[in-house]
Amino acid sequence: MxxxxxxxxxxxxxxxxxxxxxxxxxxxxxxxxxxxxxxxxxxxxxxxxxxxxxxxxxxxxxxxxxxxxxxxxxxxxxxxxxxxxxxxxxxxxxxxxxxxxxxxxxxxxxxxxxxxxxxxxxxxxxxxxxxxxTMYRLPEHAEGQLLVGDETALPAILSILDGTPPSLATEVYLEVAATADIRTVEAPAGARIHWFSRDDEELRPGAMALDAVRGAALPSGRFYTWVAGESRLATTVRRHLVNDRGVPKRDISFFGYWRLGRSAPG
Incomplete structure (x- = not known):
């Protein structure tokens, strides 16, 4: 684990x-x-x-x-x-x-x-x-990786990509609030970035990224997953990968950065 x-x-x-x-x-x-x-x-x-x-x-x-x-x-x-x-x-x-x-x-x-x-x-x-x-730890056995997050996880995912070797097959699913927030970023040669924008305040944050992962062709072989953002996105992606895709729990890191409807203390 x-x-x-x-x-x-x-x-x-x-x-x-x-x-x-x-x-x-x-x-x-x-x-x-x-x-x-x-x-x-x-x-x-x-x-x-x-x-x-x-x-x-x-x-x-x-x-x-x-x-x-x-x-x-x-x-x-x-x-x-x-x-x-x-x-x-x-x-x-x-x-x-x-x-x-x-x-x-x-x-x-x-x-x-x-x-x-x-x-x-x-x-x-x-x-x-x-x-x-830190929370990201790529296992030695990983042949690829899957990175998933909403806008709150975007800085962390971009930082992870900065340190990702070009030879590592990487699928990235990034959801942001608006089309205007999609930007050109530098990524290693082996990475493919999939952007999604809600452009609708009625859509639950993370729902578009979750649906995309559910229908995606995931990295072949043994891969590592790092997912973060709204709590339901993180937990549901993990549940889908384990229950529907047979991904070992020990190959998944997931983090609920925030929860819809609940404000941060302070």
Whole structure:
């Protein structure tokens, strides 16, 4: 069985600042965070996840937790909302330790706290991260791989593709909210990317990617699957592969990044 998450042996709260912001498509933006403390982040995989701490609107400073273990949650919830930062889980899109920088891509959703912060972020604004490990682990026996996700998993999947060898047959199913968010991306020679756009707020996120996987010709031979996004997408893809396609459970990594109708705590 593939372990759910690989945690680093040691980790610490890291305080950085915004260096740049770029809008990639109408529904995606990238923020570059920088500072000498970037060197304290041990990048262990292509889907390196971090908790991102960022100020609420009107806050002039960032009050980071002071403990570098899971006790940070209790510590944070004791802080009054007037000075308590928001926190969200995200993937490091790229890390450049030599430049003391990391890039994080965001799927923008209306006026959510995170999307609002991204839109108003300016160079010099504070932000912090806390390492929460990696989840992608390609088994040695894999002859191919299947990557599936909605827009929230897009940064992680693109990062995984950055580290995928050209010789590995890779099928990628990516669903985004709108056609305008489909973009040209660099991919290894062995990868085929299938894009799907909902363009309809009535469609459940992940439903199009799920239907595509159900009707797809999957990689031949023994393959590894990494699927993430809305909870039902992740769990149903896994159930389909195991029950209908005979894929061993141990060859599947699946992660519900979020659940429709349930807001993130903060």
């Amino acid at each position: 593939i372990p759910k998450v690989y945690l680093p042996e040691s980790r610490t709260m890291i305080t950085l600042e915004v260096r740049r912001r770029e809008f990639l498509t109408p529904g995606f933006a990238s923020i570059t965070l920088g500072g000498p403390a970037v060197r304290d982040l041990v990048v262990a995989g292509n889907d390196q996840a971090v908790r991102l701490f960022f100020p609420r609107e009107g806050q002039t400073a960032l009050r980071m937790p002071t403990v570098s273990n899971e006790a940070w949650i209790a510590q944070l919830m004791l802080v009054p909302k007037s000075v308590r930062p928001w926190v969200r889980n995200l993937t490091v899109r790229r890390a450049r330790p030599a430049d003391d920088e990391i890039d994080i891509e965001f799927a923008l959703h209306g006026d959510s706290p995170m999307s609002s912060w991204v839109r108003r972020a300016e160079p010099g604004d504070p932000a912090g991260i806390f390492d929460i490990g």
